[in-house]
Amino acid sequence: MTDVHKRYGDTRAVDGVSLTVRRGEFLGLLGPNGAGKTTLVEIMEGLRQADAGTVGVLGTSPWPRNLALLPRIGLQTQASAFFVRLTAREHLRTVAALYGAARDAAERTLAMVGLTEQGDTQVEGLSGGQRQRLAIASALVHGPELIFLDEPTAALDPQARRDLWQVLRDLKGEGRTIVYTTHHLDEAETLCDRVAIIVNGRITALDTPARLVAAGSGNTRLLVPADRLTEARARELPGVLDVQVDGDVVVLETTEAGPLLSAVEAVAGLQGVRTRTASLEDVYLQLTATGDR
Known part of the structure; x- marks a missing residue:
């Protein structure tokens, strides 16, 4: 993306952002609440139109809503929607079928996020953390090339959080590209190839965690x-x-x-x-x- 802008009234949610995410990269977007992270990700995902600037995702424009991109990207948003009357397994099978994924994809992805034992539990009966893991599974079940995760570990307990770290490492090892937002700085420092720190709609720093730390206070x-x-x-x-x-x-x-x-x-x-x-x-x-x- 180049010189992207998005305004809501007098608020500049995204203020001239230029950013390139490399294939196979794990990029973290950091910033305080209201900094513009979610708006920026939604523009990349094709869920929101930029007011100005150019955006390209996997070699094509995500806006207007690009249906050809959908099988190639995975989305986990802060407010995920579920088929709440279905079990976790049925929900994931339905999502997999919508993408034309293999029949065993749902079972493999349930195991990947640690929800096999809850597979026969109705979605509305899952805990908050379990729903969060199901949301992540829904973003991964069709094997996307590019994965957007918006605060994926927000509702997870410490052990589930560490388990997800390994899932993300494995995905990166497979060559997937991951863009995610988080408020867990230790997580970003451990997992990310690069991090972009966003303040007031602008990228104020963009580099590897090690270089950012080295350039800061010693x-x-x-x-x-x-x-x-x-x-x-x-x-x-x-x-x-x-x-x-x-x-x-x-x-x-x-x-x-x-x-x-x-x-x-x-x-x-x-x-x-x-x-x-x-x-x-x-x-x-x-x-x-x-x-x-």
């Missing part, structure tokens, strides 16, 4: 139990840039962790002291707080 944080080091004493230690009290720990920020660790050891010991280096979350918070490119 500071290290030391977390010291608050019962062993006061905030006032922490500020007196050499090399300390900032000190904050966060619950039961005192957080010391520095560019030189070695000398500061030695100083902390001398006054408080190192038992229970933890270090935390920069992460994608730090870069994200910096960019979304300031809006800087």
